[in-house]
Amino acid sequence: MTKVLFVCLGNICRSPTAEGVFRELVRRRGLQKAIAADSAGTSGWHIDAPPDTRARAEAKRRGISIDDLRSRQVSVGDFERFDYVIAMDDANVVDLEAVCPGPFRNRIHLFTDFAPEGTAAFVPDPYYGGPDGFAQVFDLVTQCAEGLLAHITKERQREDVR
Ligand code: 4NP
Numbered sequence: 006m007t008k009v010l011f012v013c014l015g016n017i018c019r020s021p022t023a024e025g026v027f028r029e030l031v032r033r034r035g036l037q038k039a040i041a042a043d044s045a046g047t048s049g050w051h052i053d054a055p056p057d058t059r060a061r062a063e064a065k066r067r068g069i070s071i072d073d074l075r076s077r078q079v080s081v082g083d084f085e086r087f088d089y090v091i092a093m094d095d096a097n098v099v100d101l102e103a104v105c106p107g108p109f110r111n112r113i114h115l116f117t118d119f120a121p122e123g124t125a126a127f128v129p130d131p132y133y134g135g136p137d138g139f140a141q142v143f144d145l146v147t148q149c150a151e152g153l154l155a156h157i158t159k160e161r162q163r164e165d166v167r
Contacts, residue, residue, distance in 0.1 A: 016046030119152035
């Protein structure tokens with residue numbers, strides 16, 4: 006099984022949205038038994054909190070629910086457990102690299118690197134902005150999630166994993 010961990014700062018806006026969108030794409034392709042997703046924050050500021058009300062509203066508007074997700078902080082064990090640790094921005098990458106054991110550094114990736122060339126350099130933090138920010142994050146996250154799923158599907162075929 007391929008395991009993916011989406012990471013942002015608070016684990017209440019971007020990474021739960023990414024987890025919800027990616028899960029839905031996996032479900033639509035019938036790959037639930039092959040690919041699993043989770044999310045976490047580099048900070049422990051919102052531990053046990055549900056996603057931000059605005060993120061939940063945007064998800065609902067687009068036909069998915071992320072209401073059941075709860076915030077947690079990244080742990081050292083995550084780098085061993087997850088095949089892909091997907092950061093929303095460069096600050097997340099720096100924070101992840103600071104706690105990641107050396108052998109697993111290559112599991113850390115920037116989410117936007119899986120979107121078509123030139124789409125965006127990072128997924129912007131919508132926390133201090135208006136609702137437009139959450140709609141933009143949803144669109145961008147969808148593009149990145151499609152690219153990531155295509156990448157993983159290809160890798161799995163190449164490696165003939167189950
Ligand atoms: P996220 O957004 O990293 O996308 O979940 C944030 C959530 C909370 C805070 C910052 C960013 N905060 O400062 O509490």
